Amino acid sequence: MLTGIWLTMSYEPSAEGAFASVEYIMRDVEYGWLLLYMHSTGASAFFVVVYLHMFRAMLYGSYRKPRELVWLIGMAIYLALMAEGFMGYVLPWGQMSYWGAQVIVSLFGAIPVVGDALVEWIRGDFLISGITLNRFFSLHVIALPLVLVMLVFLHIVALHEVGSNNPDGIEIKKNKDANGIPRDGIPFHPYYTVHDIFGVAVFLFVFCTVIFFFPEMGGYFLEHANFEEANGLKTPAHIAPVWYFTPFYAMLRAVTSPFLGLDAKFWGLVVMGGAIAILFVLPWLDRSKVKSIRYKGWISKVMLVIFVISFVALGYLGAIASTPGRTVAAQIFTLLYFVYFLGMPFYTRMEKTKPVPERVTS
Structure with missing residues (x-):
């Protein structure tokens, strides 16, 4: 500032x-x-x-x-x-x-x-x-x-x-x-x-x-x-947008087909907006008995890793030129991004968790 x-x-x-x-x-x-x-x-x-x-x-x-x-x-x-x-x-x-x-x-x-x-x-x-x-x-x-x-x-x-x-x-x-x-x-x-x-x-x-x-930073902070x-x-x-927007830009480009009479650009906008909006409801998607990843089950840990990989991969794909192969990859990672959130009410409720201590550990 x-x-x-x-x-x-x-x-x-x-x-x-x-x-x-x-x-x-x-x-x-x-x-x-x-x-x-x-x-x-x-x-x-x-x-x-x-x-x-x-x-x-x-x-x-x-x-x-x-x-x-x-x-x-x-x-x-x-x-x-x-x-x-x-x-x-x-x-x-x-x-x-x-x-x-x-x-x-x-x-x-x-x-x-x-x-x-x-x-x-x-x-x-x-x-x-x-x-x-x-x-x-x-x-x-x-x-x-x-x-x-x-x-x-x-x-x-x-x-x-x-x-x-x-x-x-x-x-x-x-x-x-x-x-x-x-x-x-x-x-x-x-x-x-x-x-x-x-x-x-x-x-x-x-x-x-x-x-x-x-x-x-090689054109990522200041584009050539x-x-x-x-x-x-x-x-x-x-x-391409600046790097901190590229994950959502990749999701936008991942939508290539019209649906219900509306063009791909509209659905790309919906997916991109949904990727941000879904973060707002995260507190109500997590149904686990525990808060910390330390005591959650292995499914939550695997899903979090998948989410991080998907987000980073989308960030990379959004920063480079689009090709048919990269578009398919972006579609896969976009799907995995949403699976993490939409599947959360189910896998967090079903998985076995570890007992939480009564006092903060060292």
């Missing part, structure tokens, strides 16, 4: 000047290159942390009762982050920014009856133009950050109300001493502060390494096509 404020001072949100202003920041603004790389790398690092945070919650059952609201607000934060990332992705006004926006926004045109009007409303024009860029700039810089700050505040308040989960999935508030303090609870300082300082130090080391040595100014008359050979 801080780097974004400084970048905004020199950025021009217009179709004529956006690309040139980014080049100006890189070449003529003092330490502009550092601010730009910190901002782009920070966006990717943010999503890495968010995905790891979500995976940890799925691993230890942090979405289960009584933390359903914490999970739902967290998912709202994830949605807002996706919107923030997409709006920011368009701002450099390079080839990939322009055509990526063209592809994603045009998807809404597949919605029956209201699709075309919705696309025009989002763009603010009959095509992706300076009006769209200015609109996305406003949302990226003002509206969505305010929404994120509000949601993060609510997330922390909700978490404070029910307390943090632990790898054992045990509610420590059920076991208190004579003073009403949980026996397995520890003070935030110095235990969590020292623990977090170490994690932050490792994160900053990796973060700085990427900034100074691999800011483009974006070093060329947007041209509506020249389509890139391969259009």
Whole structure:
């Protein structure tokens, strides 16, 4: 957010000047290159942390009762982050920014009856133009950050109300001493502060390494096509979103056949939206007697591994050009992604679980 404020001072949100202003920041603004790389790398690092945070919650059952609201607000934060990332992705006004926006926004045109009007409303024009860029700039810089700050505040308040989960999935508030303090609870300082300082130090080391040595990350953080100014008359050979959207983009491309009189684009949009929406109902899909993966049966462990492999594979497939073989692979991994969630009410209820200890283990 801080780097974004400084970048905004020199950025021009217009179709004529956006690309040139980014080049100006890189070449003529003092330490502009550092601010730009910190901002782009920070966006990717943010999503890495968010995905790891979500995976940890799925691993230890942090979405289960009584933390359903914490999970739902967290998912709202994830949605807002996706919107923030997409709006920011368009701002450099390079080839990939322009055509990526063209592809994603045009998807809404597949919605029956209201699709075309919705696309025009989002763009603010009959095509992706300076009006769209200015609109996305406003949302990226003002509206969505305010929404994120509000949601993060609510997330922390909700978490404070029910307390943090632990790898054992045990509610420590059920076991208190004579003073009403949980026996397995520890003070935030110095235990969590020292623990977090170490994690932050490792994160900053990796973060700085990427900034100074691999800011483009082979085209995954900064796409090579974006070093060329947007041209509506020249389509890139391969259009792909930034890496943190590629799993869902692969699901979109995996749908190739029309159904019930509606084209494949519409059903691809349904699948992509469903892949995100199903995460919201995760607390009610898991019917296991235990929360943590430590005490769940082997089926849950195998299914979680399959889910992770599917998500990573879809991320890779969404970042590369589509071929018939890769489309089939994306269809298989998309099916496995949904099997993990839709089968959860059954395999979590049927499997044999391990006994959960009454106290948190070491």
